[in-house]
Amino acid sequence: MKKISSLVDVARRAKVNISTVSRTINQTGKIGAATQARVQKAMRELGYKPNRVARRLRTSQGTSHLLGLIIPNIQNIFFADLARGVEDVAYRNNFAVLLCNYDEDEAKERFYLDVMQAESVDGIILPPIHEHDPAVLQVVRNGTPVVCVDRILSAGDLDKVEVDNHTGALKAVEHIIAQGHRRIGLIGGPADSSTGRERYRGYKDAHAQASLTVKADLVRFGDFKQESGRLLAHELLALSNPPTALFVCNGLMMAGALEAIAALRLKVPKQVGIVGFDDLPLADVFNPPLTIVRQPAYEVGRCAAELLLKRIEDPARPMTSLKLLPELVIRKSC
Amino acid sequence: MKKISSLVDVARRAKVNISTVSRTINQTGKIGAATQARVQKAMRELGYKPNRVARRLRTSQGTSHLLGLIIPNIQNIFFADLARGVEDVAYRNNFAVLLCNYDEDEAKERFYLDVMQAESVDGIILPPIHEHDPAVLQVVRNGTPVVCVDRILSAGDLDKVEVDNHTGALKAVEHIIAQGHRRIGLIGGPADSSTGRERYRGYKDAHAQASLTVKADLVRFGDFKQESGRLLAHELLALSNPPTALFVCNGLMMAGALEAIAALRLKVPKQVGIVGFDDLPLADVFNPPLTIVRQPAYEVGRCAAELLLKRIEDPARPMTSLKLLPELVIRKSC
DNA sequence: TTTGGCGGCGCAAACGTTTGCTTTCGATTT
DNA sequence: AAATCGAAAGCAAACGTTTGCGCCGCCAAA
Numbered sequence: 141m142k143k144i145s146s147l148v149d150v151a152r153r154a155k156v157n158i159s160t161v162s163r164t165i166n167q168t169g170k171i172g173a174a175t176q177a178r179v180q181k182a183m184r185e186l187g188y189k190p191n192r193v194a195r196r197l198r199t200s201q202g203t204s205h206l207l208g209l210i211i212p213n214i215q216n217i218f219f220a221d222l223a224r225g226v227e228d229v230a231y232r233n234n235f236a237v238l239l240c241n242y243d244e245d246e247a248k249e250r251f252y253l254d255v256m257q258a259e260s261v262d263g264i265i266l267p268p269i270h271e272h273d274p275a276v277l278q279v280v281r282n283g284t285p286v287v288c289v290d291r292i293l294s295a296g297d298l299d300k301v302e303v304d305n306h307t308g309a310l311k312a313v314e315h316i317i318a319q320g321h322r323r324i325g326l327i328g329g330p331a332d333s334s335t336g337r338e339r340y341r342g343y344k345d346a347h348a349q350a351s352l353t354v355k356a357d358l359v360r361f362g363d364f365k366q367e368s369g370r371l372l373a374h375e376l377l378a379l380s381n382p383p384t385a386l387f388v389c390n391g392l393m394m395a396g397a398l399e400a401i402a403a404l405r406l407k408v409p410k411q412v413g414i415v416g417f418d419d420l421p422l423a424d425v426f427n428p429p430l431t432i433v434r435q436p437a438y439e440v441g442r443c444a445a446e447l448l449l450k451r452i453e454d455p456a457r458p459m460t461s462l463k464l465l466p467e468l469v470i471r472k473s474c
Numbered sequence: 475m476k477k478i479s480s481l482v483d484v485a486r487r488a489k490v491n492i493s494t495v496s497r498t499i500n501q502t503g504k505i506g507a508a509t510q511a512r513v514q515k516a517m518r519e520l521g522y523k524p525n526r527v528a529r530r531l532r533t534s535q536g537t538s539h540l541l542g543l544i545i546p547n548i549q550n551i552f553f554a555d556l557a558r559g560v561e562d563v564a565y566r567n568n569f570a571v572l573l574c575n576y577d578e579d580e581a582k583e584r585f586y587l588d589v590m591q592a593e594s595v596d597g598i599i600l601p602p603i604h605e606h607d608p609a610v611l612q613v614v615r616n617g618t619p620v621v622c623v624d625r626i627l628s629a630g631d632l633d634k635v636e637v638d639n640h641t642g643a644l645k646a647v648e649h650i651i652a653q654g655h656r657r658i659g660l661i662g663g664p665a666d667s668s669t670g671r672e673r674y675r676g677y678k679d680a681h682a683q684a685s686l687t688v689k690a691d692l693v694r695f696g697d698f699k700q701e702s703g704r705l706l707a708h709e710l711l712a713l714s715n716p717p718t719a720l721f722v723c724n725g726l727m728m729a730g731a732l733e734a735i736a737a738l739r740l741k742v743p744k745q746v747g748i749v750g751f752d753d754l755p756l757a758d759v760f761n762p763p764l765t766i767v768r769q770p771a772y773e774v775g776r777c778a779a780e781l782l783l784k785r786i787e788d789p790a791r792p793m794t795s796l797k798l799l800p801e802l803v804i805r806k807s808c
Numbered sequence: 809t810t811t812g813g814c815g816g817c818g819c820a821a822a823c824g825t826t827t828g829c830t831t832t833c834g835a836t837t838t
Numbered sequence: 839a840a841a842t843c844g845a846a847a848g849c850a851a852a853c854g855t856t857t858g859c860g861c862c863g864c865c866a867a868a
Binding site: 221258 | 478523524525526528530531540548549551554555557558561565570572573575577585586589591593594616617700726729732733735736754755756757759760
Binding site for chain 1: 855856
């Protein structure tokens with residue numbers, strides 16, 4: 141339990157004032173070469189590490205070299221990939237990233253937003269839990285840079301990077317229709333999230349393009365978790381006139397849907413076709429390989445981090461809004 | 475960009491001294507009911523949030539209500555589940571958890587260890603990158619409580635919770651042998667991690683029990699990432715006398731191995747059997763369903779967080795070491 | 809010799825808390 | 839009536855930094 145050393149210890153050892161030590165560390169102000177060397181030596185000998193807490197208390201804006209990333213569900217691979225994206229650019233720029241998982245729980249989201257603010261991170265990246273999220277607006281009003289990813293906020297002029305969910309869903313459902321399906325079940329995301337809504341819109345537009353009407357009893361909305369995929373797929377498939385294909389709006393729910401399909405002993409794609417959102421580790425070697433629309437999750441994270449870093453550097457720059465294209469990966473499940 | 479309010483603002487508004495405000499917040503000291511009400515009102519009106527940075531600067535030990543969790547790879551579902559475990563108990567006890575991902579990179583691990591320390595978290599949970607990790611020993615010497623999960627540290631008397639990797643691997647390979655296999659390939663973890671080593675030991679002991687000799691050319695060590703699973707499986711399967719079954723020591727590497735198997739158009743389990751570590755989202759509906767040993771990842775996280783919380787409360791309590799049992803889930807891939 | 813300028817460094821305030829000590833004041837005890 | 843007590847609240851120091859300002863001494867210019 142060695143006592144951790146502070147500026148005064150270093151200063152004492154190098155026989156200078158603490159301000160001199162501070163200035164040699166931060167390369168600010170004029171310090172003679174000889175004293176600098178003495179200070180460096182003292183720091184090395186004491187194993188001195190600056191106390192980030194104290195530093196942040198003093199300089200409250202833009203110097204903590206900390207990025208906050210708040211994600212809805214760490215078990216969703218999409219967000220894991222996204223996190224890797226922001227981490228890679230953060231690390232390259234000597235920023236640490238603090239990750240928090242709010243588990244699609246609004247109270248938790250608020251809690252972590254508070255924590256991040258209280259920790260005075262330099263900026264925050266997050267997918268808002270829904271489109272009208274007053275908590276994050278409050279944060280931006282307090283002056284903390286925020287960039288929205290994946291899901292967007294209806295109010296508020298913010299940096300954001302999202303995936304073109306409408307186009308992704310459109311292409312997917314077009315493909316399903318092209319395979320001859322006419323009764324297409326939808327397992328969608330939460331109706332109050334922009335992702336859920338946009339994918340639903342793609343589903344509807346694909347129907348309209350093909351002059352198909354969407355049957356209300358074939359569309360269900362889940363919560364992006366595996367269990368809800370299983371349940372909803374079961375409901376759909378147990379209908380007296382069940383859909384011949386399923387469009388499932390995220391990876392975890394697709395895994396759930398496949399469980400239901402397996403439990404009902406249905407054959408893919410002969411008895412029921414399926415196409416999902418997000419790639420899963422085993423999707424390409426599945427039997428049959430799963431056709432899915434792949435989201436550029438890593439890229440989303442990367443772009444978001446770059447945007448955030450730029451905003452931290454120049455808070456006055458105009459807001460940027462990016463929309464990345466997903467890719468329909470046609471395999472054999474439909 | 476509203477100015478964020480501090481203790482003095484509240485104090486001024488409630489016409490009391492800042493210490494009174496502080497004491498009403500923390501329920502410490504005697505404060506009259508009437509003043510308390512005034513202070514509460516002022517806080518509400520100003521939307522006051524205590525500044526955690528300042529608080530931590532003042533009380534440097536055990537009050538930040540922050541837990542650090544440093545994981546090797548956020549894309550590995552095992553760690554995602556583990557993280558959920560620690561989060562759930564942390565949240566229940568009003569702790570926030572700061573998650574960092576070091577991507578199996580020693581420099582990054584050290585960096586985040588520094589950050590955590592500098593942020594003065596109350597305690598840290600992590601799987602050390604390898605068994606002789608001086609950086610984490612340094613941290614415990616500085617007085618920060620640490621609990622090791624999954625992988626352990628050879629030196630240092632620490633709280634730890636791990637999975638019984640030896641037994642898990644033993645059961646798995648016993649099962650493979652029971653299916654009649656005699657040439658069993660191993661795709662192991664890093665040889666300098668306790669998990670990699672213990673699973674290897676299980677593999678060897680299962681052979682010994684059955685009076686089989688392990689063939690050196692059938693064992694390979696990967697890095698727990700998908701790509702290395704693919705590569706090593708390919709190597710193994712391309713041997714002139716290839717193994718008839720594979721034991722793959724984590725989930726991501728198993729996904730990789732299955733890619734290699736698919737690329738070689740081999741049939742599971744007829745031409746090659748496979749059993750892995752860790753469950754994957756699609757493992758149970760795979761064709762064939764994958765037999766794996768399931769680790770109690772969530773439980774590991776839960777126990778670790780509970781241990782850490784107890785240690786924070788009572789730094790003098792004796793060290794606890796937990797070993798959780800994995801479960802062999804026999805399906806149809808071998 | 810005086811003046812001005814400047815490089816090098818120290819002094820001390822400030823950031824927002826927590827907390828030991830002191831002060832005030834009304835009530836109870838002797 | 840004086841002494842004691844205790845509850846309620848204020849004062850000020852401390853945590854480890856950063857940073858504006860000012861002081862000192864040296865050298866060049868006047």
